[in-house]
Amino acid sequence: MTEAHHDDPLDDPLADALRELAAAAERGSDPAPAPVVTARGERVRRRRFAVLAAGAVLLFGGAGGAVAAGLAGPEEQVSPADTRDPRPAPSSGDPVPDPTDASSSPGPTETTEPPDGPDASAPPPTTGTSGSSADTDPSRSPTYPQRTPPPTTGTQSATETPYRGAGTSPPPTSDMTAGPD
């Protein structure tokens, strides 16, 4: 051992004692055989790769799920049950019903609810929930134009449309029983 870096003299008793101590430890040490160490190292390496692979699977799986959710999310705009879609149906050329008046929305079920209605021009005493639930039913939109006036009355408000239509066009059977009679 060289003393090139030391500021101490070569006969430093402390340095000699420490070197003697280290040399005694070297002589007394009983290291494991090299194949044992390499085998343990190989197990550690495999375990590390397994952990990394599992982490990668979790990372990319989670990222893929997030991407799929992000792609599917904007297309699926589900409106709440008590609100209506302000956009008209693409197939119907009818006037847009007033979204603020839920009780005036047309529908066969609504016209049958007030059996004792004295006047067809008066709004039926239906609740907002029944009208809104009828509006959210997509199966009703194709039947609605059959009971409404022709498209010439498209500028009329949605509030007036169903009840005028009820007086000018042949109403359903249920409307006949609950009509002006």
Add this chain to the structure above:
Amino acid sequence: MGSTSLTAEEFEEFYAHAVRRLTGQLYVMLGDLQEAQDVVQEAFVKAWSRRGRLVKEASPEAWIRTVAWRLAVRRWHGRRRSEQAWQRHGGAPPAGAPDPGSVVLVEALKGLSPQQRRTVALHYICDLSVEQIAAETGQSTGTVKTHLSRGRAALADRLQDPRTQEAHGD
């Protein structure tokens, strides 16, 4: 593969060449031969799984020594578990009876702080300069000099050796 990572034969040759010397160095740092053997072996196990990094190191022995030291520091917090592990494996290999001088020196080393022991061992056993010790330990050169000076003074006081105290005074 040889350019990026050690082969098994190269690694085993490096192990056989350095393990005893590193054990002696760690023994001076730790004051416990069994612990020194254990952490040096663990450091070699880690080195095998990181052979690519080991090749890039300027001094693989310094890398092993640093890893072994960190392992020892970590084990100080769980010494009880380490002792139980030794007992589970049938105890440590029998070591030769130490001479009284070694016992006194080891006890004096145990009176130093861990960083002082490490610095003293790197300086006197591994022949590293203050700058090299600072680079290996991540400390400033001033801190290394302080550890060396205080470590020497504490050892001189504990050993009560007039020659050591005289050398320290110089």
